[in-house]
Amino acid sequence: MSDNNESRTNQPIDSTISDRRTVLKGLGAAAIGAPLLASRRTSAGAAYDTYDDDYGTVIDVTDKGADDTGNQSVSGLVQGLLDDNGDDTLLKFPQGEYYMDEQVSMSNFNHVGIFGPEATLVPADYHNFTYADGNPSDMQLFSFGRVDNCSSNDLLFQGFEVDQTADDTGIRVIEAAVNDGLEVYEIDIYGRHDSGTYGPGRFNIRSSSGTGIVDNFRAPDGAAHVSETPNDGNLWRGPTGIVNNKHVGELTIKHCTIKGFPDNGVYADDGDGKRIIYGGLFGTSATAALRIGGIDSVVKYPTIHIDTTRPNFQKPGGIRIEDGTNVLVRDATITLDAAHEGMQGIVVMDACQSATVRNVDISSTSSEAIHGIVANPGCGPLTVEDTTIDWSPAGGYGVWIKGESSPANVTLDNVTITDGASVTGAGFREGIRNDREDTTLTDVEVTQTSSSDRHALWNRADHSHVNGGTYEAQKYGILDESGFTKYDGITAKSQRGNEGVRLLDASHDIQIYNSTLYNGIRDDGCAGLDTSNNTIK
Template identity: 35%
Template sequence: MTQRSPRPNTDDSTQTRESIAPRVSRRSYLLGTIGTLTAGGILLSSVDNAKAGAMPVDIPQAYVDRFPNIVNVVEAGADPNGVTPIDDVLTKLVGDDTLLVFPAGRYLMNRQLRKTGFTNLGFYGPEATISHGRIDAIERNSVTAGEFNGPARFFRLGVIYSPGRDLLFEGFTFDFTTPQTGIRAIEAYVTDGLEVRDITVDGEHDTGTLGPALFSVTAANGTGLVERFKAPDGGAYTEDTIGDITLGPTGMLIDPNSAGTIRIVDCELGRFPDNGLYVSGAKGVVHVEGGLYKNSTVSSLRLKGYGSSISGARVVIDELVPGISQRGIRLDDGANLRVENTTVEVTGPAENAIRVLDNVETATIQGCTIVLNDDGGCGRGIQVTDDAGRVEILDTTIDIYGSNFGIYLQGRNSPEDATVLVKNVTITGPAPGYAQREAIRIERANCRFENLTIDQPGGEFRRCVEVIGDDNLFVGGTYTSTHHPFINSGSRTRFDEITARSYSGRQALKLYADGTDVVVMDSTLYGGYIDNGAEGFVVDNTEMPPA
């Protein structure tokens, strides 16, 4: 669900430049009573109304080289003790080619800082903590009573119709540890050059308003980086707060109009009511690299785009919310979507570890590990919905303990069904068959299965595969289960070079009359098969040793 915010005033301006190189070195700089910053003998811009009493600030050399104006906000009048709001000071200081440096301390904000149209603007506070004043009432994501006033955000940097360019925002902690705290930490719209690093949201976001972060790179050739943004304590459902946002906040929202490429690197999001990371539009590209995403409603990672990806991430669902869908990863819309080298762990009957929806044209799931815990009921592994396009599931392991499907391929069972390729996949675990009996359920035509290893020793008629769709092909692989490894009612199913065996001594393959022209070639079927009248059934060069 996309969070909506009231249309802002447009009475300010801003600008930007190009993203900096990685951190090169660190040096100490000092703002003294004369209101100037000395950096290695270089005199930088003066600061009006500097306070007496110098405070050391450690700044990366790359930032010194990048920003002509570097301002120590405490020397400029900001209170580092969290008593007096710093809003007026920030409003005065913010500007183009300017880095605002926050020394160690606590800073109170009681209204949103809004700057649009900027060029090369930075905020740096690796030991700075920001909090907001008391919030007593909220209406339409705006605070209407309390010490804080106005839109429920700390920093609004750029808007869709007046984005900035080149934004650095690094090193802050936002304190939401006390009850009834939590507003959007940062909302940023830039054409290019988004850099957000080392941001920590401490405590649960429990005001029922906008989630901690929204990012947008508005130019198609623009780039952005969000690195180590952490909100591990998640957010409260709106029904438990004074706010009125639908359901509750999203952890990190990528705006639907974002058109550039954004990397989300080593971030952490806890349980949020309306998605953890939500890529809400398919115009741009988002690459999720590493990180931990846990227990959010709808999905912990929700991806769209053309060429977007998830790699090296860990997704966990281990706190279920009764009556509400929870998925690990949801692929919503776009083409060439990839999920690689990612682990999804689900405990209990959540909906899916990974779900591929109808508007996905092509997707690849490769090198992943899925663990479906809880023998009292577990979620599904990978589910492909009816009208999804071509999907490849490669080199992936699914360990399933509850009675459910490791892979569930839905479709129209028509010649128009796009192919799903499942190759070098292993499905293991003691899942019983009392609810869903098979590890793989195929309701789709035109699928191909190569070199699978499926071992299902659980009781209650547990099986390996049930084939309902037509024109499915199995090449190679080993299939072992308590009941019949294969149940087939699809037409023109072909088995080449497979090995199948029942732990309970049953036949390896059971055919129903609904499926015609089934072919078994060059295979080993322990215990043989049961043919319930399948017309056109052919077996050739196949061994049938005793079960």
């Protein structure tokens, strides 16, 4: 049912840990270093009494008359149990199927749990679900807390499978806004979301000191574009997998599987909070598999594979760093194999104040022209280090640094770009295209030898610094039309026997020192060329 190759069974937390809040508070720091602690779910049915001692009121919903055969709706009964018992209440769903045709909600609460380690929720289809506030897009099974004037804390939601395999069925399983203490574990959603309504999860921490975790939330079957659904005309594009957009605290999204959504896979943007996306499997979603923003946010260990070509999906990509400050993407694997022209492995948008990409592997065999890493013109300082781009699409830059007059510098350090395919008439032939002043390339290795049209580096920006590294391509290793750029300790080579470096007539005040240049330099009119201590081979 799921193609998640991570274990569906979490390891138990040490039995001496009785305070879940203490565990939760430590998750954010753990995400930066050691692997995170797992939830206390062990295997299906084995932990049904795990939380009984944590709540003042514990209710088995079938003891109160809930139908566990999927024949009668339990929505009204569950809503009544929450209304009647309020805070410090755990509702437990034993093994069975629970049909729901209306939203269950709590606006203000403290310490509430919904737990069903072997339970299956069966939402009504689009035509039979009673939605709130007259908005057909806003269908959801559970809604907890309020984004505005939030006064809710401590929510546990764990252990359900959601069966939306029926036609015209797709539901927001849970929407939660709490100040602190959000815990969502082990939610498996099966069946394509083809109702055209909001996607399966929305989570927001509303206090700057609050924390939360969404762990093993899986929706591998994706969703239909809204134009293919009964809700056509009421939603733009269609659902997003996970939404985190009114957030000021810290949220960890761990080991989730999100694939095939016509909007973003994960939208963790807007608000000044911190997001930690840890591990997980992410597939083709329109715009981006992961869209990230915030302060000190981290994307670590995800696997992203864009391998499906779908109509109505405009330029699906890997990671989109939308905004924020000090955003870190590290230890990620991104593969772009779909035939979608213009895809990008990682794109840093204009609103991003600063970002770092570290130890990332990006590869592609797409039949379209696409790009590996793109820095948009307005983005702040960007550092890319210890990263490999294995680049074999039909065209496109391994790295494209935009922004001719941007005051923010870009640094590439120990970046390796290789290619294995020829380019089409679409162009975009260089391993690296640099348009931004004050860019620094240190120990960069670019090999672009599969096509006669390729260059390793096209430098168009003044005051650039290229220190060490190897630039080898079929046509020219380096193509320069900048001013006041210094090349120091580089190796430049043309596989066709051309000069390793070509200086166009727009270039001026160029320094090339201590370098190994195969067949020397082709000077097409550089005004002011200074060379020293170079080796010509």
